[in-house]
Amino acid sequence: MATAARKTSAKSKADGKAQPTLKTPPPAKFSKEEELKAYRDMLLIRRFEEKAGQLYGMGFIGGFCHLYIGQEAVVTGMQMALIEGDQMITAYRDHGHMLAMDMSPRGVMAELTGRRGGYSKGKGGSMHMFSKEKNFYGGHGIVGAQVSLGTGLAFANRYRGNDNVSLTYFGDGAANQGQVYESFNMASLWKLPVIYIIENNRYAMGTSVSRSSAETDFSQRGLSFRIPGIQVDGMDVRAVKAAGDMAVAHCRAGNGPIILEMQTYRYRGHSMSDPAKYRSKDEVQKMRSEHDPIEQVKARLLEAKWATEDELKALDKEVRDIVADAADFAQTDPEPDPSELYTDILL
Amino acid sequence: MPIEILMPALSPTMEEGNLAKWVKKEGDKVAPGDVIAEIETDKATMEVEAVDEGTLGKILVAEGTEGVKVNTPIAVLLQEGEDASAASAAAKAEAPKESKPGEPAQAEGSAGGKAREAHEEPSASKDAAVPAAPKLEIAADPDIPAGTEMVPTTVREALRDAMAEEMRRDEDVFIMGEEVAEYQGAYKITQGLLQEFGARRVVDTPITEHGFAGVGVGAAMAGLKPIVEFMTFNFAMQAIDHIVNSAAKTLYMAGGQMGAPIVFRGPNGAAARVAAQHSQCYAAWYGHIPGLKVVMPYTAADAKGLLKAAIRDPNPIIFLENEILYGQTFDVPKMDDFVLPIGKARIHKKGKDATIVSFGIGMTYVVKAEQELRGMGLDVEIIDLRTIRPLDFDTVIESVKKTNRLVVVEEGFPQSSVGDHIASQVMQRAFDHLDAPVITIAGKDVPMPYAANLEKLALPNVGEVVEAVKAVTYRS
Numbered sequence: 001m002a003t004a005a006r007k008t009s010a011k012s013k014a015d016g017k018a019q020p021t022l023k024t025p026p027p028a029k030f031s032k033e034e035e036l037k038a039y040r041d042m043l044l045i046r047r048f049e050e051k052a053g054q055l056y057g058m059g060f061i062g063g064f065c066h067l068y069i070g071q072e073a074v075v076t077g078m079q080m081a082l083i084e085g086d087q088m089i090t091a092y093r094d095h096g097h098m099l100a101m102d103m104s105p106r107g108v109m110a111e112l113t114g115r116r117g118g119y120s121k122g123k124g125g126s127m128h129m130f131s132k133e134k135n136f137y138g139g140h141g142i143v144g145a146q147v148s149l150g151t152g153l154a155f156a157n158r159y160r161g162n163d164n165v166s167l168t169y170f171g172d173g174a175a176n177q178g179q180v181y182e183s184f185n186m187a188s189l190w191k192l193p194v195i196y197i198i199e200n201n202r203y204a205m206g207t208s209v210s211r212s213s214a215e216t217d218f219s220q221r222g223l224s225f226r227i228p229g230i231q232v233d234g235m236d237v238r239a240v241k242a243a244g245d246m247a248v249a250h251c252r253a254g255n256g257p258i259i260l261e262m263q264t265y266r267y268r269g270h271s272m273s274d275p276a277k278y279r280s281k282d283e284v285q286k287m288r289s290e291h292d293p294i295e296q297v298k299a300r301l302l303e304a305k306w307a308t309e310d311e312l313k314a315l316d317k318e319v320r321d322i323v324a325d326a327a328d329f330a331q332t333d334p335e336p337d338p339s340e341l342y343t344d345i346l347l
Numbered sequence: 348m349p350i351e352i353l354m355p356a357l358s359p360t361m362e363e364g365n366l367a368k369w370v371k372k373e374g375d376k377v378a379p380g381d382v383i384a385e386i387e388t389d390k391a392t393m394e395v396e397a398v399d400e401g402t403l404g405k406i407l408v409a410e411g412t413e414g415v416k417v418n419t420p421i422a423v424l425l426q427e428g429e430d431a432s433a434a435s436a437a438a439k440a441e442a443p444k445e446s447k448p449g450e451p452a453q454a455e456g457s458a459g460g461k462a463r464e465a466h467e468e469p470s471a472s473k474d475a476a477v478p479a480a481p482k483l484e485i486a487a488d489p490d491i492p493a494g495t496e497m498v499p500t501t502v503r504e505a506l507r508d509a510m511a512e513e514m515r516r517d518e519d520v521f522i523m524g525e526e527v528a529e530y531q532g533a534y535k536i537t538q539g540l541l542q543e544f545g546a547r548r549v550v551d552t553p554i555t556e557h558g559f560a561g562v563g564v565g566a567a568m569a570g571l572k573p574i575v576e577f578m579t580f581n582f583a584m585q586a587i588d589h590i591v592n593s594a595a596k597t598l599y600m601a602g603g604q605m606g607a608p609i610v611f612r613g614p615n616g617a618a619a620r621v622a623a624q625h626s627q628c629y630a631a632w633y634g635h636i637p638g639l640k641v642v643m644p645y646t647a648a649d650a651k652g653l654l655k656a657a658i659r660d661p662n663p664i665i666f667l668e669n670e671i672l673y674g675q676t677f678d679v680p681k682m683d684d685f686v687l688p689i690g691k692a693r694i695h696k697k698g699k700d701a702t703i704v705s706f707g708i709g710m711t712y713v714v715k716a717e718q719e720l721r722g723m724g725l726d727v728e729i730i731d732l733r734t735i736r737p738l739d740f741d742t743v744i745e746s747v748k749k750t751n752r753l754v755v756v757e758e759g760f761p762q763s764s765v766g767d768h769i770a771s772q773v774m775q776r777a778f779d780h781l782d783a784p785v786i787t788i789a790g791k792d793v794p795m796p797y798a799a800n801l802e803k804l805a806l807p808n809v810g811e812v813v814e815a816v817k818a819v820t821y822r823s
Contacts, residue, residue: 051398056355056356057356057417058355058356062359064359069380119604120601120602121603122602123599123600124599124600130597130605131604132605137565139600141592142592142593145561145588145593148559148561148565148589149564149568151562151565152564152569153569155566155571156569156571157569159521178557179557179561182553182555182558183561185555186562268396273357273359273391275392338478339478341477341478343603345599345637345638346598347598347606347661
């Protein structure tokens with residue numbers, strides 16, 4: 001992945017006020033505990049998603065199901081930079097985000113299977129899940145809608161004068177939606193504490209970035225609104241953490257929004273029914289073998305002798321058990337009671 | 348235990364597929380993510396990836412097999428220390444499908460949480476009974492104590508007073524929109540609010556309806572109570588995705604955990620000579636959406652009492668005003684806290700010969716028509732709906748039971764109009780009480796023309812209302 005820092009252009013100086021120039025920080029230095037935490041958190045997402053794919057194949061999960069495999073370092077690294085009360089919102093590739101927000105794997109998986117123990121009582125599904133308790137604001141099925149909503153979360157933070165930051169995730173595809181720029185404008189105008197995290201996984205469904213975007217450097221998409229941005233190696237959890245720390249500090253200091261373009265990659269198709277014919281197998285294989293976010297941490301853990309193969313296997317077992325438990329729950333928990341048809345429409 | 352690899356469903360509607368190719372052979376080591384086989388669906392050839400680690404012990408369905416049903420075991424994966432005999436044992440054990448704990452219930456009558464399959468035709472005998480929609484209990488209007496001073500107030504002032512009172516009462520209430528602050532409101536509805544509440548709570552937005560509607564909904568999801576003013580509801584079409592998909596559906600999609608306590612308000616419908624793009628009534632549009640409440644007042648008192656209720660309501664509310672009504676004066680009771688119930692129609696005038704139902708500016712035609720009809724000796728009952736959703740059918744039907752005749756008047760387009768919906772419900776619920784077909788009067792089925800004479804023709808008129816009442820009472 002491109003790791004070279006690209007300086008945010010600070011050329012527009014008509015009124016003499018230059019934009020802050022930001023540089024991509026070097027990857028964070030992780031302690032043993034941080035490496036292990038990152039490894040475990042990413043592994044949980046990976047195994048959860050693999051299991052979700054399997055349950056989809058068995059017909060337990062219906063409709064659309066978008067897996068996060070390959071992109072785990074993005075939410076995991078960002079999460080390590082947050083404090084209590086910071087909000088998160090994203091689109092429909094949201095399972096990893098919820099696990100990173102410490103939402104229960106059982107609750108998420110049971111929502112995927114449409115059961116009453118799911119986060120939305122089975123009424124939302126893969127794309128529409130929320131947790132007020134964990135400050136997760138969805139889970140949105142309309143590409144780009146979460147960008148305005150996430151800006152609204154930041155508006156509420158500023159209105160209340162608290163210190164919290166809204167983490168608003170969207171993809172390279174959503175980055176071409178008009179409301180993204182409407183939101184950028186207001187966020188910058190009102191100095192709202194929002195981090196726009198563009199997960200550039202190179203394909204908007206099946207259309208590559210170069211085929212859909214006139215400016216493929218998404219970190220520059222805020223220039224017209226004086227929003228600084230940087231490109232980050234989204235496959236390296238340490239790089240993400242360092243960028244997250246910087247962005248969070250930028251927002252908490254009252255400097256307004258910031259854009260982090262996370263250069264990442266999704267291994268699976270856009271959704272379960274996508275055969276991914278728009279890219280070569282070699283491209284996918286190269287990314288998996290050379291840049292896998294989990295393998296990178298694993299290699300470092302072993303090299304530093306912070307963990308043995310056996311210890312990592314035990315960790316893997318522990319994670320698999322959590323996922324298996326979630327899957328069992330999601331298959332055995334009853335469907336919602338028919339009376340739920342008419343609940344939760346109005347308060 | 349060896350792990351069975353099942354024929355996967357690879358799309359929301361797939362029931363079977365062809366096993367095109369085995370990429371791995373028996374005895375091959377398999378890691379999670381490895382492609383093990385290729386499967387042809389009706390749409391595409393898809394790769395099947397291994398989920399678990401192990402050795403491919405036995406292939407159960409040969410390459411080239413067509414029409415393999417979803418969830419049929421296609422291979423057995425051996426885990427560390429297991430050998431091929433375990434594989435065949437597992438395959439045998441699975442031949443007559445046993446139900447293991449944690450597996451989908453295969454019993455008849457259990458959907459097992461699976462998606463509705465294409466071949467499942469809805470059938471009355473098989474489908475579970477649909478629970479009845481719960482009945483909404485809506486309180487009556489508050490009593491106005493005898494001797495309460497009535498203050499002549501314009502609709503414009505009433506709306507401003509409602510917002511100011513609620514903003515004084517609740518720090519979480521704020522207003523945002525185009526020109527609401529410095530300009531004092533494009534139609535002067537927010538006059539004085541900036542001076543009283545400051546720029547933090549009276550927020551001028553850029554001209555960016557889609558964006559600021561979304562920002563408002565996001566702020567509401569975070570627990571604030573935004574009032575979003577659209578300069579007109581015609582511009583809210585830019586924002587309709589956030590109104591419908593983000594605001595109206597969130598409570599349901601979140602299983603009740605969070606919703607959007609927000610009011611979208613502004614002038615709706617035709618004003619005067621502003622032509623097609625600025626002259627459209629959205630009552631029927633938003634009335635269609637579960638998860639919204641839709642309010643459309645006529646009088647200043649209703650405007651005030653219902654806007655206060657809307658701001659306090661925890662649900663997303665569409666509050667449809669009308670530019671022509673803004674300057675009209677009505678009596679408003681001088682009370683400390685005058686709040687009206689959303690979802691309750693108001694009997695504007697009692698009568699016995701026919702019922703006329705209308706709402707918002709439609710009421711202006713009805714009120715004038717009533718005077719003419721009175722001259723003809725016809726005593727009509729007038730119902731002002733005030734709320735389009737939830738619609739107060741009880742009040743309408745009670746009236747129809749008394750008068751046996753119904754005319755509905757609105758300015759919106761005729762197809763799928765509010766009046767059509769009322770006519771349909773009255774037919775279903777009070778057919779035996781009708782002595783004449785229901786007549787629905789709406790705007791004409793044309794984009795609003797600019798020319799003064801054509802505009803007048805496109806809107807309903809008093810004569811049409813009079814003729815309709817004469818028709819349902821057989822007085823022609």
